[in-house]
Amino acid sequence: MNVQRRLDEVGMACSSCHQASNTPGPHRPPGAPRWGLAPREQVFEGKTPRQLCEALKSPDSNGHRTLEAIQHHLLDDPLVQWAWAPGEGREPVPVPRAEFASAVRIWIESGGLCPEDGQ
Numbered sequence: 844m845n846v847q848r849r850l851d852e853v854g855m856a857c858s859s860c861h862q863a864s865n866t867p868g869p870h871r872p873p874g875a876p877r878w879g880l881a882p883r884e885q886v887f888e889g890k891t892p893r894q895l896c897e898a899l900k901s902p903d904s905n906g907h908r909t910l911e912a913i914q915h916h917l918l919d920d921p922l923v924q925w926a927w928a929p930g931e932g933r934e935p936v937p938v939p940r941a942e943f944a945s946a947v948r949i950w951i952e953s954g955g956l957c958p959e960d961g962q
């Protein structure tokens with residue numbers, strides 16, 4: 844599907860079609876609470892691992908979240924959890940949830956250390 848931010852601008856909210864949970868059946872809209880695109884400042888593309896790490900920690904680009912709130916968002920938010928249960932005909936994200944959760948906890952416990960560029 845060609846997902847575009849422009850939909851909102853033309854007055855069609857994602858929630859016109861997407862519900863709070865997956866609509867059963869092939870090619871039906873997936874869903875989760877507060878379905879929508881992440882804000883522009885949270886785009887991952889083109890960032891080095893260090894830039895991505897810094898952006899995740901920066902209140903200006905992370906929705907004013909503390910490290911604790913980032914952990915809660917990544918591990919408990921139903922919209923993020925949807926990635927491991929995307930509904931019929933879709934593949935979950937390639938990293939197993941338990942592995943992701945463990946990596947998030949280790950990172951948070953480190954105080955949110957960021958890699959040097961090139962690592």
Ligand code: HEC
Pocket residue numbers: 844846847848850851855856857858859860861869870871872873878879880932933
């Ligand atoms: C007019 C109805 C409609 C609107 C509005 C809409 N979607 Fe969808 N969306 C669908 C349908 C139907 C599917 C399932 C398509 C399929 O599986 O073939 C879908 C699928 C998706 C998928 C899964 C894509 C994939 O690769 O399987 C994402 C992500 C998505 N939409 C995000 C959004 C976002 C974010 C918005 C708002 C900016 C939005 N959609 C607005 C109908 C809509």
